[in-house]
Amino acid sequence: MDNNILERMSQELEAAKSPEELQEIWRKYLGKKGELKILLKSIAAMSDAEKSVQSPAIQAAHKKALDLFAQKEKSLTQAEAGKKLLSQAEPLRLQKAKIGHLHPITQTIRMLNQTFTEMGYSIMDGPEIETEEYCFRRLNVPSDHPARDMQDTIYIQEPNILLRTQTSSIEAHVLEDYTPPFKVVCPGRVYRNEKVNKSNHFIFHHYQGIVVMEKTSLKDLFGTIEYLFKKIYGPEVKIRFRNKYYPEVEPGVGPDMQCFNCQGSGCAVCKGVGWIEMGGAGMIHPNVMKMAGLDTKKWKGFAFGLGLDRWVMAKYNITDIRTLLGGNLGYKYYKNESTL
Ligand SMILES: [Zn+2]
Numbered sequence: 534m535d536n537n538i539l540e541r542m543s544q545e546l547e548a549a550k551s552p553e554e555l556q557e558i559w560r561k562y563l564g565k566k567g568e569l570k571i572l573l574k575s576i577a578a579m580s581d582a583e584k585s586v587q588s589p590a591i592q593a594a595h596k597k598a599l600d601l602f603a604q605k606e607k608s609l610t611q612a613e614a615g616k617k618l619l620s621q622a623e624p625l626r627l628q629k630a631k632i633g634h635l636h637p638i639t640q641t642i643r644m645l646n647q648t649f650t651e652m653g654y655s656i657m658d659g660p661e662i663e664t665e666e667y668c669f670r671r672l673n674v675p676s677d678h679p680a681r682d683m684q685d686t687i688y689i690q691e692p693n694i695l696l697r698t699q700t701s702s703i704e705a706h707v708l709e710d711y712t713p714p715f716k717v718v719c720p721g722r723v724y725r726n727e728k729v730n731k732s733n734h735f736i737f738h739h740y741q742g743i744v745v746m747e748k749t750s751l752k753d754l755f756g757t758i759e760y761l762f763k764k765i766y767g768p769e770v771k772i773r774f775r776n777k778y779y780p781e782v783e784p785g786v787g788p789d790m791q792c793f794n795c796q797g798s799g800c801a802v803c804k805g806v807g808w809i810e811m812g813g814a815g816m817i818h819p820n821v822m823k824m825a826g827l828d829t830k831k832w833k834g835f836a837f838g839l840g841l842d843r844w845v846m847a848k849y850n851i852t853d854i855r856t857l858l859g860g861n862l863g864y865k866y867y868k869n870e871s872t873l
Contacts, residue, residue, distance in 0.1 A: 538568050539594050539601075546605045555602075555609060562598060569595050638738060638857060641765075641845045642720045645740055648764050652757070654716040654742070659703030661722060665693045671705035672781040673820045685726035687735070696724035700741035701781055704836055708817075708825035713745040713832050720841065731853045732802070738841035745817070745827070745834035751784070754814055754835040758788050762811075765848065766790070771797070773808065782815025782836060793847040802852050809847065812839035 542562045549555050562569045573595050576588050635643075646656055668686075669676070676692070687696045703719040711717075719741040727733045744753070755774065762770045770790060777787035790811050792803035799805040814837035819829045842854055851857065 538562070538572075539597060542569075542598055543601055546601055549605065549609070552609065552613065555606060559602065563595075563602065569598050636857075637845045637849050637851070638841065641841065641848055642738075642740070644765060645720070645761070645839075645841075645844075646718065648761060649716075649718045649742070652716070652760075654718045657703060657707060657717050657719045659697075659700070659706050659719060659721065661697055661724075662689060663695055663697040663702045665695060667705040668695060668697050668699070668702045671709075671821065671824050672699075672701050673818045673824075674780045678780060687724050687726050697721075698725050699723055699838060700739035701836070701838060703741055704743045704781075704817075705821075705825070707743055708745070708821065708827060708834075713827065713834075714747065716742075716744045716746075718742045729855060731855065732804075734842070734854050734858065736858060737854070738845075740812075740839040740841045740844070742837045742839075743817075743834065744836070745822075745832050747831060747833070749833050749835060751786075751816060751835070754786070754816070754837065757835075758814060758837060762788070762790065765844065766793075772811075777813055777815075779813050779815060781818055781821050782813075783818045785813065785815035787811075787813050788837075790847065793850060794852060809843060810840070811843055811847075812837055814838070 542558065545558050545561075546555075549558060559567070561567055564570060569591075572591050576584060576591060579587065634640075650656065665676070669678075686698050689695060700719050700721045700723060703721065707715070707717050707719075721739055721741070722736060723739050724736055727735045729735060742757070744757075758774075759772065762772050772791070773789050774786045775789060777785040779785040788811050789808040791797045792800060792807050792809050794800050794802040795807065797807040799807050803809050815835065817834035817836050822829045822832060822834065842857055845851065845857065846854065
């Protein structure tokens with residue numbers, strides 16, 4: 534017999550990579566018309582003399598071929614199974630579980646922090662449970678001052694321990710604890726005894742800024758606020774400043790932004806005015822500086838407190854403040870919502 538048959542088959546088996554190729558090899562060598570099968574069949578027609586010489590070699594070659602084939606089939610099946618497992622594992626890797634995203638308030642705080650740190654500000658924190666002294670008195674709001682009526686305070690222990698109503702309380706600490714010059718921002722949660730509705734909540738957020746330097750003016754304050762609005766809402770944003778009264782500053786101003794919901798034509802979000810009050814600001818009152826032990830001849834300062842929730846709502850077109858602290862994960866906002 535042709536000794537090369539086994540060798541050829543062995544080489545072809547070695548190179549085979551799929552069950553289809555394996556089948557082809559079987560057909561070529563071991564199938565009905567396969568080379569080895571024909572040889573095997575030819576034994577019957579041989580003379581006894583031929584048989585005794587050729588039969589054992591042919592039988593051995595046939596058996597060897599079957600063994601080689603079985604071996605290859607086994608290794609190929611294992612490889613195929615492995616491949617199949619991998620192909621099943623692939624979609625599992627792609628279907629990563631949804632783990633959510635940062636809260637819009639956190640996203641906005643981080644955006645503001647980034648903007649202010651780029652301008653050289655430090656970020657500071659302060660206690661949410663405050664004393665009357667740091668929440669009011671050190672900010673030029675004595676207990677009989679009419680401004681106290683403007684804020685319904687949630688007391689933990691009347692009249693001294695309370696939940697801070699404004700992040701200006703952090704300002705009182707910063708002015709006392711640090712030596713100027715400094716530029717600081719403080720994001721934080723504040724509390725007031727408010728009735729909850731679409732535009733008010735008893736828990737909300739302020740973003741306070743405090744700057745104390747030898748030379749600084751209202752112009753710097755306007756520039757800072759304007760830069761901030763443009764950075765967060767884009768260069769087209771329309772803002773205006775109005776004279777406002779806050780006891781901790783003199784003079785006081787309030788930055789308004791054209792309503793994000795109606796673009797100035799008036800809607801329920803802006804209460805028909807077309808503008809939304811975004812915070813309060815001004816030059817730090819000399820009394821506040823003096824109470825912190827700062828020399829008002831040497832140091833000047835400005836402060837601003839942004840109504841952070843409004844910044845978040847304007848940024849993400851959220852028309853109901855309750856959404857921010859609500860638990861509805863399926864919440865979707867609708868621009869120009871008509872059912873306000
Ligand atoms: Zn509006």
